[in-house]
Structures are given as structure tokens and as C-alpha cells.
Amino acid sequence: MSAEVWILGGTGRSGRAVAAELARRGVPTVLVGRDESRLAAAAGPGGARTMVAASLDDAAAQIRRQRPEVVVNTIGPFTATAGVVADACPGHYLDLANDVAAVGATLARHDAAVAAGRTLITGAGFGVTATESVVVKLCEGRPRPLRVRVDMVPSIAMEAGVLGDALAATILDGLPGVEGGGRFQGRRIVDGRLAPARVGGDPMRLTLPDGTGVTTASMPLGELLAAQRASGARHVVAASSEVPSGGVARALMPVVLPLLNWRALREFARRRLAAVRVAAAGRPREHSWGHAVVTWADGEVREGWLRLGDAQDVTGAVPAEAAGRLLAGAGRPGAYTPAALFGAELAEACGGSYLLPVS
Ligand SMILES: NC(=O)c1ccc[n+]([C@@H]2O[C@H](COP(=O)([O-])OP(=O)(O)OC[C@H]3O[C@@H](n4cnc5c(N)ncnc54)[C@H](OP(=O)(O)O)[C@@H]3O)[C@@H](O)[C@H]2O)c1
Known part of the structure; x- marks a missing residue:
């Protein structure tokens, strides 16, 4: 080789x-x-x-x-x-x-x-690594916890250009063939198994270590599987600050997402999304963050952060x-x-x- x-x-x-x-x-x-x-x-x-x-x-x-x-x-x-x-x-x-x-x-x-x-x-x-690393740290030398929630808070400087095929297709691909729910549904882990969740559900207002605030909400991210493997927890939620979590978005999501099951509409949406022009923009905040809250059966709760640069x-x-x-x-x-x-x-x-x- x-x-x-x-x-x-x-x-x-x-x-x-x-x-x-x-x-x-x-x-x-x-x-x-x-x-x-x-x-x-x-x-x-x-x-x-x-x-x-x-x-x-x-x-x-x-x-x-x-x-x-x-x-x-x-x-x-x-x-x-x-x-x-x-x-x-x-x-x-x-x-x-x-x-x-x-x-x-x-x-x-x-x-x-x-x-x-x-x-x-x-x-x-960024996402999987930032969040699973915090879970590994919080669980080091401890028994298997009961619950884990991970949140990824990326901060990215955008370069001007189009969104592109790869990213558009990834966003609209959903979860083909994943157990525990529909293709355009979210996931969480309940009793050790993948189960349906609402995309944009479980909203949480976080105060970052730099003192600023951000809202994260549930998304079917690879972080979910990584956090479960790192902790062995029976209940896991993965969330991101990139999910629209306002009241209107939460109401629309269950109506709009199932429409993507229609292949022609998905293909149309992919072409339109790939062509979307993104303007150059600076980072919204100085750091990106990985965050985890781990809860044990005896009630102990440990929370940790990983501070990183541009995601x-x-x-x-x-x-x-x-x-x-x-x-x-x-x-x-x-x-x-x-x-x-x-x-x-x-x-x-x-x-x-x-x-x-x-x-
Ligand atoms: N895990 C994470 O935290 C993370 C972070 C960022 C991105 N991502 C993922 O990484 C992927 C790439 O993101 P990006 O922002 O780098 O996208 P991008 O700037 O659009 O780059 C995509 C690259 O893939 C190539 N490509 C697209 N379709 C192809 C095909 N059918 N055959 C061969 N090459 C093809 C493009 O080549 P051409 O120049 O020839 O078009 C381009 O080089 C996305 O799926 C995104 O979701 C993950």
C-alpha cells in the first residue's frame, strides 16, 4: 500500500x-x-x-x-x-x-x-467528536449512567458560494433504513433502543460558559449513537443549536417533513437547496461548543463542556x-x-x- x-x-x-x-x-x-x-x-x-x-x-x-x-x-x-x-x-x-x-x-x-x-x-x-469526547470525560471511571443529553453548538464562518449537492443531499436524505421510526422523523434512545422523536423537540435554553445564551433542540444526529456507546446510558437525546426550535418551526416540522417521503418533491427540494447562495459571514460567536449532561440512577448529575474554535x-x-x-x-x-x-x-x-x- x-x-x-x-x-x-x-x-x-x-x-x-x-x-x-x-x-x-x-x-x-x-x-x-x-x-x-x-x-x-x-x-x-x-x-x-x-x-x-x-x-x-x-x-x-x-x-x-x-x-x-x-x-x-x-x-x-x-x-x-x-x-x-x-x-x-x-x-x-x-x-x-x-x-x-x-x-x-x-x-x-x-x-x-x-x-x-x-x-x-x-x-x-465537529459534532460527533465534540459531544462524545465530553461524555467520555464525564463517565471516566464511573458506573454506567441512566441518561445522557448531548448538545452541539457550532460556530462557523461562512464562505460565499452555493450550498452544493453533497450538503443539500445530506440534509434531505433523512434516515433511510433506520429502525425506531420513519425516514423523516427524529430519533432518541429510550430503554436502550432507537425510538421516534420530534425533530426540533426537547428544546433547552443553555447558558454557554462565555455567558451567552443559545437554544438547542433534538435532531437525529450521529452524536446519539456515539453518546450511547461512550456512556452505555439507557436514555439518550442528541440536540443541536442549528435546529429551528421556535414555536412556528416546531409546529411546521411534523407537517413539512413527511412530504419529503415523496421522491419527486425531495429531488426538487435538493436541486433548489443545492443552488442556494450563501453570503460570506463571520462566526456568530468566538467558540464552538460540545456539551453533555449525564445523570446516574442515584440522582447524581454531571455537566461538562468542550470549547473549540471554528467548527x-x-x-x-x-x-x-x-x-x-x-x-x-x-x-x-x-x-x-x-x-x-x-x-x-x-x-x-x-x-x-x-x-x-x-x-
Ligand atoms: N460531521 C460534521 O461535523 C460535518 C461537518 C461539515 C460537513 N459535513 C458533511 O460533509 C459533507 C461535505 O460537506 P462540504 O461542506 O465539504 O460540501 P461541499 O463543499 O459541497 O463539498 C462536497 C465535495 O464532494 C464532491 N462531490 C459531491 N457530489 C459528488 C459525487 N456524486 N461524486 C464525486 N464527488 C462529489 C464535490 O466535488 P465537485 O467540486 O466536483 O462538485 C466536493 O468536492 C456533507 O455531507 C456534510 O454534511 C459533516
Whole structure:
């Protein structure tokens, strides 16, 4: 195998962020994308090697032929791409999935990955890593808790451009094939099992450690599975500050989301959403935050925070740090989320600082 990291979707926002972090770490990198000139612009003068692959299948064929040791997949929706790419990899695989369907599907490959002696990492972006790391810290050396709630509060500077196919398709993909509810329904974990939840439900007003306030609400994120695995809790809720949680949005959500079951409407919405122009904007707040509240059966409650920088930068740093470690032989066979494999210290290596209760 060749000792390099390939980035699929190397021209995208996340692909470029991962490439910059790999370059900072001195890791040999190849940017893979569909368009030669966009690839050249993404690599910059004297930057990473580039490779044109006209489609995902073409990229998978190149992986089989050239056998890179590590592949970072940034092409969503990951429910459609993760299996194709992971199957093609002779070595280790990472992706940025952040929904229950894709994260669950990759974690379900654990036994096969162990048997093949390979490592698969899913959820290697801001949300899963920021929240599961706090849960790992709060639960260290303690018995299995009863309940966990995690909240992700990203702060992202937006670059001008269109939203793009990958992100639009991921947003509208829903949860195909996920047990415990409908495709366009939320999820929570009740008595150890996935169960229906309302998207935008369980709203909570949080005061961040910097003194500002934010409201988070439930969303079927990969964080849900990662928090359950990190804690073993029977009841888990995952929430985000990015879900519209006002009264009107809460009333509309159960009416609008089921309409997406209609394929023609979903495709129309995907095209319109992909073309939406985003204006450049600064970060809404200085830091991004991961937050968790863990409750034990005896009534003990512990709450903790992880403070990070721009969430898009974190989504570059986590896969780069993890890919570098895999290339250096620091992984172990199986399928994991980032902190489950490398511990809560991984987030610190990506610029994070914990704010935890004194125990
Ligand atoms: N876990 C997290 O915290 C986190 C954070 C950020 C993003 N994400 C996820 O990461 C994904 C990418 O987000 P992004 O913001 O980087 O999107 P983006 O800027 O639109 O980049 C997407 C990349 O994928 C490529 N691509 C799209 N469809 C493709 C296809 N069918 N075949 C081959 N290449 C294709 C694009 O190539 P072209 O240049 O050729 O179009 C582009 O390089 C999304 O699914 C998003 O949800 C996760």
C-alpha cells in the first residue's frame, strides 16, 4: 500500500480544510475530485498531489488500483457513499458522516473490519467528536449512567458560494433504513433502543460558559449513537443549536417533513437547496461548543463542556489528526467514532479544552 492519505471531495469546504490540516502535519496527501481546474485551485501552488476521478465509482476503482493506506471520504450523503468507498479501501477509512443512518451503518461493519485488520472511523467531524469526547470525560471511571443529553453548538464562518449537492443531499436524505421510526422523523434512545422523536423537540435554553445564551433542540444526529456507546446510558437525546426550535418551526416540522417521503418533491427540494447562495459571514460567536449532561440512577448529575474554535476548522482537524495517527499505525482494527478509538485526548490535539466539574 502507498503511505499517503487520499481525500475524496478534495475541492469541497471540508476536503480543503482536511487537506490544510494534513499539510500542517506534514502528511503526504492526494486530493481526489471531479474537476481538474478546481482541484488545482484547491491544492494551490506546490500543494498536495491531485487526481481526477469523474465519479464516485471511478474514485473507488482508483483506490483499488493504487491502494492508498488511508482514505478520507468527505462526499455526502454518506448513506450512499460510505459503503462504496469503504469496500474499495484496502486499508483504513474515515468519513465525516453526522447522521444516525450513515454513522450506524459504518459502525455495523465492526466485525468485518476486525476480521480484515482494518480501521473504519465515522463521525470524524465537529459534532460527533465534540459531544462524545465530553461524555467520555464525564463517565471516566464511573458506573454506567441512566441518561445522557448531548448538545452541539457550532460556530462557523461562512464562505460565499452555493450550498452544493453533497450538503443539500445530506440534509434531505433523512434516515433511510433506520429502525425506531420513519425516514423523516427524529430519533432518541429510550430503554436502550432507537425510538421516534420530534425533530426540533426537547428544546433547552443553555447558558454557554462565555455567558451567552443559545437554544438547542433534538435532531437525529450521529452524536446519539456515539453518546450511547461512550456512556452505555439507557436514555439518550442528541440536540443541536442549528435546529429551528421556535414555536412556528416546531409546529411546521411534523407537517413539512413527511412530504419529503415523496421522491419527486425531495429531488426538487435538493436541486433548489443545492443552488442556494450563501453570503460570506463571520462566526456568530468566538467558540464552538460540545456539551453533555449525564445523570446516574442515584440522582447524581454531571455537566461538562468542550470549547473549540471554528467548527469547520475542527471538521478539518479531526480527520487529519485521526488519519495521521492511522498512517503512523496507532489505530486498531474495527469500526469506531473518533473518541471511541483515540480517547477524549484527540479533541485536545485538535485545539479543544474541557470545562468539567471538579469531582
Ligand atoms: N460531521 C460534521 O461535523 C460535518 C461537518 C461539515 C460537513 N459535513 C458533511 O460533509 C459533507 C461535505 O460537506 P462540504 O461542506 O465539504 O460540501 P461541499 O463543499 O459541497 O463539498 C462536497 C465535495 O464532494 C464532491 N462531490 C459531491 N457530489 C459528488 C459525487 N456524486 N461524486 C464525486 N464527488 C462529489 C464535490 O466535488 P465537485 O467540486 O466536483 O462538485 C466536493 O468536492 C456533507 O455531507 C456534510 O454534511 C459533516
